[in-house]
Amino acid sequence: MEYRQRFAGPRGRDGALGYPVRVADWLRMTPEELDALDPLVAARADFMVDESVVYMDGNSLGRLPKATVRRTGAEVEEMWGRRLVRGWNEGWYELPVEVGDQIGELIGATPGETLCCDSTTVNLYKIVSALGALAKGGPIVAEGRAFPSDLYALQSCASACGRQIQYIEPGPHGWTQTGAVVDAIQDGAAIVVLSHVDFRTGRLLPMNELTAAAHSAGCLIIWDLSHSVGAVPSRVSEWGVDAAVGCTYKYLNGGPGSPAFLYVNARHLEKVQCPLFGWLGSRDPFAFEPTYEPASGVRKFLVGTPPIISMTAVEEGVRLVARYGLSAIREKSERLGDLFIHLARRELVPRGMSLRSPEQSADRGSHVSLAHPDAYRICRALIEEESVIPDFRTPDMIRYGLSPLYTSYCEVQRAVEATARVIDSRVFEKFERDFAAVT
Ligand SMILES: Cc1ncc(COP(=O)(O)O)c(C=O)c1O
Known part of the structure; x- marks a missing residue:
């Protein structure tokens, strides 16, 4: 079948x-x-639910869907167990792009703009570096209280591409204020990186409004959707968001350490390159050419072999969100x-x-x-x-x-x-x- x-x-x-x-x-x-x-x-x-426990941490690690138990079991027994390496030609190879598109539907991306792969941190590095080549001169602007791993990725990226990072400090309530982001954009930011929902306070930033503000100043904008995907709708393509990343183990219930996703707007896709060339992001991995040629489309952001079992768990989690x-x-x-x-x-x-x-x-x-x-x-x-x-x-x-x-x-x-x-x-x-x- x-x-x-x-x-x-x-x-x-x-x-x-x-x-x-x-x-x-x-x-x-x-x-x-x-x-x-x-x-x-x-x-x-x-979901698997132990009624004696009140679980209030789905924003960190979502619960286990029952469908995931069945699916990963079947994936291990039927596919790995019996189909073995044939599995790559029987669905596994396409999975990062297909699961990417399913996540893409939840964030309002057009098919072909979203990929399931790597961790959020790695993906952020990849897309900031890729979009950096298209951005005007100027600093990368980030929230001073952003998730630290995002800041670390930006710091390593900034030093590699010779840009400064400018931090937006939080307002009196402890979260980033919209006005402060607009000021930084108008002050000459080249790329602004924001969390849709702040991991500490839960503050939701207006994605549409800030994306428009960035674009009217010629600035690119990247969103971290880790705390919104599966919980808060967005329309990244319609709003023209340049790129986004996010986790799948929170509201998408993909499981501990499940692969993350990245989205790159179609208008940039053919102009950018992944900073780390890997065989599965190359045009023809099984040609085994010594020199890298990128795959077309979002697939170029793949690097190494994807974690298939974990990705099937993501697919089940995403389906549940889409179903309801x-x-x-x-x-x-x-x-x-x-x-x-x-x-x-x-x-x-x-x-x-x-x-x-x-x-x-x-x-x-x-x-x-x-x-x-x-x-x-x-x-x-x-x-x-x-x-x-x-x-x-x-x-x-x-x-x-x-x-x-x-x-x-x-x-x-x-x-x-x-x-x-x-x-x-x-x-x-x-x-x-x-x-x-x-x-
Ligand atoms: C907002 C945000 N960004 C990034 C990350 C890091 O994700 P990963 O471990 O997939 O790199 C997290 C993890 O919880 C997060 O909450």
Whole structure:
């Protein structure tokens, strides 16, 4: 059987299903009532769920879809086990471009602009370096509080291509302000690199508006979609975004260390080159020519042999998001966040926590961050004593991830109540202040 047919998933649809109550009435309902009204309630059954655990870290590592268990099992047994190396001619070779296009649909890319490969950090290096050749003279502008690995990639890229990096410092709330980005663009930025959703605070930047501002100043713009892909819709092609990268292990539920993606707008694709020449990005890998000639299109950004099993897990995760639709996912994400903030204001702010995420859902991605001087130990106690799993970001922040396909309104309530209990009982004091290797 054809590889595509063998592992074909149901076709996706999009469009909000709509809730039969207005937001104003929403917060007066109980979480049980909200769950009963949730158009995405069935999606939870598509994931492995241990009901004794409240998982609030889908913004870091998404849950395991049941389809992924079946698919990766079949991929290992049938394809690797029986088809062996024939698998490369039976679907594997095309997988990075095909899964890339499926991710591309979720970010509004045109087919042929998106590739599933490598890690986000590596992909960012590749596209900044590639677009650097098209950019005018001037600095690379980055957010001073961007995800550090993005900054490291930019630092190594800047030193290789002889550009300066100019940092935009955050405003009083701890996130990058739109006006500061516009100022940096108008001051002569050559390339600006921004996170669609800030990994600490969840602040969502207006991609369309900032892309237009960059282009009107002759500046190229690159977006890191790690914390928005699968949770917040975007239309990268229509908005003319020059390039983008992102993770697949968060809201796409691709699994630990699953390959990331990159997008390059079609108008640039034939003009740019990948800074690292690899055989699978070459025109004809099996010609074994000693001198590199790039493949055409986005495939040129492939370098070495892709991690096929992991990529099939990405495909299953992406299919689930496509099946339920990003409009419905975004709608629920906003409502989960609104409920979380509403309950946190009532239960946690009086207990010494403060909100570090935007109040308005239109300005927020799909996690909410709260700060407390003892945040690390509170987070440890939540995990160890309450089976509630958020994560901690230094120096004082707990992030609560709200992943609409499987997070329920009741879980939001349980997470807030557990946090209140941990603070009241002071049980967190029994935990060390020393950070674990992974927080
Ligand atoms: C915003 C952002 N960018 C980049 C990365 C790094 O991704 P990778 O480990 O795939 O390089 C992360 C990881 O969580 C992230 O949150």
